[in-house]
Amino acid sequence: MRGALRPTLSPGEIWHRRLTDLMDLSEGARAAVRDAVSAPRSYQSREHIVRDGLEDTAVRVLLSGFACRYKYLPDGSRQITTFIVPGDICDFGFLSDSPASQSVVTLSHSTVGMVDLDRLAGIVEQYPEVMTAILRCAAIEHGATNELLVSLGGRNALHRVSHLLCEMHFRLNKAGLVREDGSFDLPLTQAELGEALGLSTVHVNRTVQVLRRLGLATWRDKVVTLPDPEGMRSLCSFDPGYLQAR
Amino acid sequence: MRGALRPTLSPGEIWHRRLTDLMDLSEGARAAVRDAVSAPRSYQSREHIVRDGLEDTAVRVLLSGFACRYKYLPDGSRQITTFIVPGDICDFGFLSDSPASQSVVTLSHSTVGMVDLDRLAGIVEQYPEVMTAILRCAAIEHGATNELLVSLGGRNALHRVSHLLCEMHFRLNKAGLVREDGSFDLPLTQAELGEALGLSTVHVNRTVQVLRRLGLATWRDKVVTLPDPEGMRSLCSFDPGYLQAR
DNA sequence: TGCCTTGTTTAACCTATGTGAATTGCACGG
DNA sequence: CCGTGCAATTCACATAGGTTAAACAAGGCA
Numbered sequence: 197m198r199g200a201l202r203p204t205l206s207p208g209e210i211w212h213r214r215l216t217d218l219m220d221l222s223e224g225a226r227a228a229v230r231d232a233v234s235a236p237r238s239y240q241s242r243e244h245i246v247r248d249g250l251e252d253t254a255v256r257v258l259l260s261g262f263a264c265r266y267k268y269l270p271d272g273s274r275q276i277t278t279f280i281v282p283g284d285i286c287d288f289g290f291l292s293d294s295p296a297s298q299s300v301v302t303l304s305h306s307t308v309g310m311v312d313l314d315r316l317a318g319i320v321e322q323y324p325e326v327m328t329a330i331l332r333c334a335a336i337e338h339g340a341t342n343e344l345l346v347s348l349g350g351r352n353a354l355h356r357v358s359h360l361l362c363e364m365h366f367r368l369n370k371a372g373l374v375r376e377d378g379s380f381d382l383p384l385t386q387a388e389l390g391e392a393l394g395l396s397t398v399h400v401n402r403t404v405q406v407l408r409r410l411g412l413a414t415w416r417d418k419v420v421t422l423p424d425p426e427g428m429r430s431l432c433s434f435d436p437g438y439l440q441a442r
Numbered sequence: 443m444r445g446a447l448r449p450t451l452s453p454g455e456i457w458h459r460r461l462t463d464l465m466d467l468s469e470g471a472r473a474a475v476r477d478a479v480s481a482p483r484s485y486q487s488r489e490h491i492v493r494d495g496l497e498d499t500a501v502r503v504l505l506s507g508f509a510c511r512y513k514y515l516p517d518g519s520r521q522i523t524t525f526i527v528p529g530d531i532c533d534f535g536f537l538s539d540s541p542a543s544q545s546v547v548t549l550s551h552s553t554v555g556m557v558d559l560d561r562l563a564g565i566v567e568q569y570p571e572v573m574t575a576i577l578r579c580a581a582i583e584h585g586a587t588n589e590l591l592v593s594l595g596g597r598n599a600l601h602r603v604s605h606l607l608c609e610m611h612f613r614l615n616k617a618g619l620v621r622e623d624g625s626f627d628l629p630l631t632q633a634e635l636g637e638a639l640g641l642s643t644v645h646v647n648r649t650v651q652v653l654r655r656l657g658l659a660t661w662r663d664k665v666v667t668l669p670d671p672e673g674m675r676s677l678c679s680f681d682p683g684y685l686q687a688r
Numbered sequence: 689t690g691c692c693t694t695g696t697t698t699a700a701c702c703t704a705t706g707t708g709a710a711t712t713g714c715a716c717g718g
Numbered sequence: 719c720c721g722t723g724c725a726a727t728t729c730a731c732a733t734a735g736g737t738t739a740a741a742c743a744a745g746g747c748a
Binding site for chain 2: 271273292293334342
């Protein structure tokens with residue numbers, strides 16, 4: 197049983213980790229952030245965290261599991277626009293005081309922490325750096341959306357799939373969710389991956405098999421392994437710049 | 443010569459118009475915003491406004507003309523990720539105090555106003571609603587990116603092109619740039635439209651001709667006319683919700 | 689034990705869109 | 719008036735990826 201992920205963390209630990217990665221925070225700010233996250237609420241797979249932008253008085257932070265934002269097309273097909281991993285904010289509608297136009301749904305069993313908006317306002321007033329950190333979260337998410345856009349506009353199926361796997365590897369690694377052997381949980385179905393990448397399920401399957409044959413990726417039982425991350429990155433020219441503060 | 447667009451405006455007028463559309467601003471805030479925009483700087487077509495996120499101490503607002511944000515793919519092709527029309531902020535990097543990862547280039551002769559960052563900070567401190575208004579600008583831009591993502595992921599060529607034309611019609615109309623007869627300047631080349639929509643130039647051309655034959659759109663000499671906006675909207679199920687504050 | 693359900697895989701066939709290359713129409717500069 | 723060059727257009731052909739349907743595997747449950 198090598199690769200136990202990590203000991204249990206306090207709810208706020210994950211968000212704290214994310215924010216300090218993006219911004220130097222004072223000791224006081226860090227404590228405030230850590231304490232602001234409420235006891236996690238648990239969601240089953242395919243349960244809605246945010247329904248069509250119905251926003252209330254709290255910011256939701258994914259603490260564990262996997263989720264996505266999506267939009268429906270008129271023909272009933274679904275386009276996934278972002279994947280949400282632990283540490284991510286589920287919905288940025290609170291920033292502009294307007295409900296989000298999208299819904300957020302879990303893709304696996306997940307837990308979500310709440311940060312009360314009034315409380316957050318107080319923290320931000322005392323520690324303005326926290327606001328910058330949050331805005332960086334938003335900027336990175338926007339960057340990820342842009343990169344997905346680039347994938348759909350200009351990359352072929354093989355590059356789309358490998359680029360997304362590289363991104364997941366990178367993001368989950370930052371969250372401490374990649375094991376020693378380079379494997380990580382990716383609780384997606386191939387159909388869902390297709391809904392994000394604009395590919396049919398069948399073609400996602402074909403493409404994943406090519407990656408297997410190339411010895412660059414395996415994906416079984418919701419676990420992805422990249423035996424040769426460097427080879428994978430160079431295959432699709434993955435550059436994680438868009439996922440980092442600078 | 444019907445349809446003269448509108449009399450000359452003071453530089454800050456356009457931005458003022460945009461922000462008040464998104465947010466109720468007090469008289470003081472409106473004056474502050476109006477006065478904060480510097481004398482416009484003029485750019486030729488295809489000149490860079492922001493180069494690879496080299497950010498300085500001012501926010502740039504497009505006052506007239508047309509621009510886009512883009513990213514290059516490793517194979518040298520270019521993916522346009524956003525079109526920027528008068529009233530839009532060119533780059534939101536200043537929000538998170540990190541350089542943008544993209545470049546902004548004009549697509550026609552354009553003018554750009556600058557808002558000094560320190561000055562803006564002062565305004566925001568006195569009138570926090572201005573910050574919310576700016577964050578709404580950012581949210582709407584994110585919404586537009588998402589919608590383009592949806593186009594690339596799930597719409598066919600005809601719907602992509604018509605949806606984009608509907609969006610342009612809507613956005614330019616808000617900026618007061620659509621003439622009585624429903625026509626508006628779209629200083630793009632078909633190749634550039636293809637770079638945004640993930641289509642080859644040839645196929646953009648084919649598609650535009652279909653729209654012509656359907657009597658839904660004409661596009662000549664950089665001028666687009668939608669004789670039947672409603673038909674156009676229903677063709678591609680255009681819903682401008684994602685472009686508005688609510 | 690055996691039937692559902694959900695997800696992956698395979699196969700045959702089809703089409704929307706890309707590619708390459710030539711043609712046309714203009715606007716511009718000399 | 720003639721070249722030059724960019725943008726729009728056309729044509730012939732190629733292909734990546736979609737579609738439909740069926741088979742297969744594994745887990746849950748009666």
